[in-house]
Amino acid sequence: MSLNLEDVARIALLSRIELSATERESTRDQLNGILGFIEQLQAVDTTGIEPMAHAVDVVQRLRPDVVTETDHRADFQAVAPETEAGLYLVPRVVE
Amino acid sequence: MNGLINSSLRQLSAALAAKKVSAVELATLFLDRIEKHNPALNAFITTDREKTLAQARNADQKVGADGTAISPLCGIPLGHKDIFCTQGWRTSCGSKMLANFVSPYDANVVAKLAAAGMVTLGKLNMDEFAMGSSNETSYFGPVKNPWDVSRVPGGSSGGSAAAIAARLTPAATGTDTGGSIRQPAALCGLTGLKPTYGVVSRYGMIAFASSLDQGGPMAKSAEDCALLLNAMAGFDPRDSTSLERPAEDYSRDLEQPLAGLKIGLPQEFFGEGMDADVRAAVDAALAEYRKLGATTVDVKLPNSGLSVPAYYVIAPAEASSNLSRFDGVRYGYRAPQYDDLTEMYSRSRAQGFGAEVKRRILIGTYVLSHGYYDAYYLKAQKIRRLIAADFVEAFKQCDVIMGPTSPSVAFAFGAKSADPVQMYLSDIYTISTNLAGLPGMSLPCGFGANNMPVGLQIIGNWFGEAKMLNVAHQYQKATDWHTRMPEGMK
Numbered sequence: 399m400s401l402n403l404e405d406v407a408r409i410a411l412l413s414r415i416e417l418s419a420t421e422r423e424s425t426r427d428q429l430n431g432i433l434g435f436i437e438q439l440q441a442v443d444t445t446g447i448e449p450m451a452h453a454v455d456v457v458q459r460l461r462p463d464v465v466t467e468t469d470h471r472a473d474f475q476a477v478a479p480e481t482e483a484g485l486y487l488v489p490r491v492v493e
Numbered sequence: 494m495n496g497l498i499n500s501s502l503r504q505l506s507a508a509l510a511a512k513k514v515s516a517v518e519l520a521t522l523f524l525d526r527i528e529k530h531n532p533a534l535n536a537f538i539t540t541d542r543e544k545t546l547a548q549a550r551n552a553d554q555k556v557g558a559d560g561t562a563i564s565p566l567c568g569i570p571l572g573h574k575d576i577f578c579t580q581g582w583r584t585s586c587g588s589k590m591l592a593n594f595v596s597p598y599d600a601n602v603v604a605k606l607a608a609a610g611m612v613t614l615g616k617l618n619m620d621e622f623a624m625g626s627s628n629e630t631s632y633f634g635p636v637k638n639p640w641d642v643s644r645v646p647g648g649s650s651g652g653s654a655a656a657i658a659a660r661l662t663p664a665a666t667g668t669d670t671g672g673s674i675r676q677p678a679a680l681c682g683l684t685g686l687k688p689t690y691g692v693v694s695r696y697g698m699i700a701f702a703s704s705l706d707q708g709g710p711m712a713k714s715a716e717d718c719a720l721l722l723n724a725m726a727g728f729d730p731r732d733s734t735s736l737e738r739p740a741e742d743y744s745r746d747l748e749q750p751l752a753g754l755k756i757g758l759p760q761e762f763f764g765e766g767m768d769a770d771v772r773a774a775v776d777a778a779l780a781e782y783r784k785l786g787a788t789t790v791d792v793k794l795p796n797s798g799l800s801v802p803a804y805y806v807i808a809p810a811e812a813s814s815n816l817s818r819f820d821g822v823r824y825g826y827r828a829p830q831y832d833d834l835t836e837m838y839s840r841s842r843a844q845g846f847g848a849e850v851k852r853r854i855l856i857g858t859y860v861l862s863h864g865y866y867d868a869y870y871l872k873a874q875k876i877r878r879l880i881a882a883d884f885v886e887a888f889k890q891c892d893v894i895m896g897p898t899s900p901s902v903a904f905a906f907g908a909k910s911a912d913p914v915q916m917y918l919s920d921i922y923t924i925s926t927n928l929a930g931l932p933g934m935s936l937p938c939g940f941g942a943n944n945m946p947v948g949l950q951i952i953g954n955w956f957g958e959a960k961m962l963n964v965a966h967q968y969q970k971a972t973d974w975h976t977r978m979p980e981g982m983k
Contacts, residue, residue, distance in 0.1 A: 410839075411839075412862060413813065413842075413855055414820070414835070414839045415842045415843050415851055416840050425855065428913060429855060429856060431912075431913065432856055432913060432914060436803075436869070436873075437802075438802050439802050439806070439872050442872075442876055444872060447875040447879060448878055450875070450877040450878035450881060452734070453930025456691070456736070458733060473598075477594055477824045478822070478824055479826075480827070489831065489833050489837055
């Protein structure tokens with residue numbers, strides 16, 4: 399499986415990473431190099447093997463449904479690019 | 494005073510308790526060394542003398558008139574890898590994306606070490622978002638290896654490794670997703686430990702691949718690492734994969750003799766690919782272990798050759814998900830110009846991330862995308878199970894596994910940066926441990942070509958940290974490789 403320029407453009411859009419036309423070409427070559435390297439996994443027989451998603455088998459812990467956090471809004475928003483009245487500002491999405 | 498730069502943490506602790514030195518004097522000693530040597534090394538990327546000295550004054554007040562302190566680490570300085578959120582300090586993760594991010598909170602590890610009275614000297618350079626094996630991907634420029642500044646220090650915890658090797662700090666924190674504590678420890682000639690997954694909290698440690706990331710100590714010796722791990726480990730309800738286990742004293746077995754120890758040698762770690770100078774140093778270390786009463790047994794890890802390709806599916810997949818949080822909205826870099834929301838995201842991420850980080854996000858997005866998930870991601874997870882099962886079998890025959898940490902000594906800048914796959918293969922002996930969740934460590938075992946340090950890797954069974962530290966400490970009592978320091982840094 400080898401990626402073409404359209405594939406790279408689609409992956410870049412899904413990743414929300416802008417790529418210029420020249421970057422798309424070099425990215426295609428590099429990604430194909432990496433995909434060629436990981437292709438060797440396909441030759442392994444994994445019939446009946448359970449996928450291992452995590453290093454340890456743990457179940458999500460439950461905690462009592464009580465308030466444990468205090469209000470840090472001002473601290474957290476101090477590092478935001480743009481805020482107003484406690485809200486994060488982004489370009490208009492609804493016309 | 495300058496003799497203290499080679500002291501163990503226990504010796505520093507004793508000197509502080511006896512009031513032979515104060516925490517302020519100790520911090521000043523290392524801050525002065527940072528000022529002198531760091532410009533040539535680029536290991537620290539943020540220092541703040543006032544903040545450090547304030548912490549040191551505070552630590553001095555915690556040492557009572559009789560010399561008793563709140564912990565054996567009280568008053569001892571350390572550096573934090575810049576992946577650990579540190580309240581009031583810039584926490585950049587080696588990226589332009591976070592170049593102006595001053596953390597509003599402390600990582601669990603940072604809070605625990607501060608509560609033990611340790612003094613923060615500054616934040617340490619690293620590969621961007623911990624993605625790299627040479628420190629060449631840092632937005633703040635590469636770290637130089639103190640043994641030879643034309644060579645890489647390893648990565649991603651290269652700043653931590655270089656700073657300890659140059660005696661700019663007695664200890665540092667590191668993180669290890671595929672070898673990022675052990676490989677730089679090997680390349681810079683020091684001791685580093687990646688604990689069993691879940692032993693050290695990931696809260697406030699900026700996530701790369703969450704099922705693999707684990708923080709751990711880096712220092713000059715196994716004894717130092719044991720003391721640091723005692724303060725770093727422990728259950729944290731804010732990390733959903735933190736393990737609820739009784740607290741351990743990781744130094745409890747340091748003095749146990751090694752007679753009867755069974756060392757497993759995976760034939761896959763001693764085949765082609767390892768340089769002759771690395772092999773010679775590792776073989777000599779194994780001979781030393783036999784002298785100490787250990788026996789060696791050949792074991793098999795038949796699927797370990799698949800660990801690098803499996804890792805380069807799993808780690809980028811998890812990274813593509815974790816790094817979606819960097820969107821230029823709540824924190825981090827935002828592009829100056831954009832027409833709509835999608836463009837704001839895409840440009841902020843294009844400009845804020847470096848080439849290797851983008852490459853991994855793109856690969857990860859692809860292997861998780863519709864139609865490819867089963868062929869890549871699920872397949873890699875099944876192979877991960879096979880790799881972990883190999884270790885279960887191997888540990889039926891031995892107490893610890895040994896081999897090289899890295900196939901070569903530190904390489905020159907630029908030697909591998911043009912070909913991502915060549916760089917990925919630097920971690921060929923370390924990655925399987927992360928996939929299995931096992932603890933692994935590296936300790937210095939000699940010098941190879943061009944007088945560069947060689948690291949011996951010890952892989953332990955799950956929760957075998959105390960045993961591994963014992964095995965490393967006994968070797969360090971019989972040898973002096975861990976006490977060597979680079980000439981130019983004296």
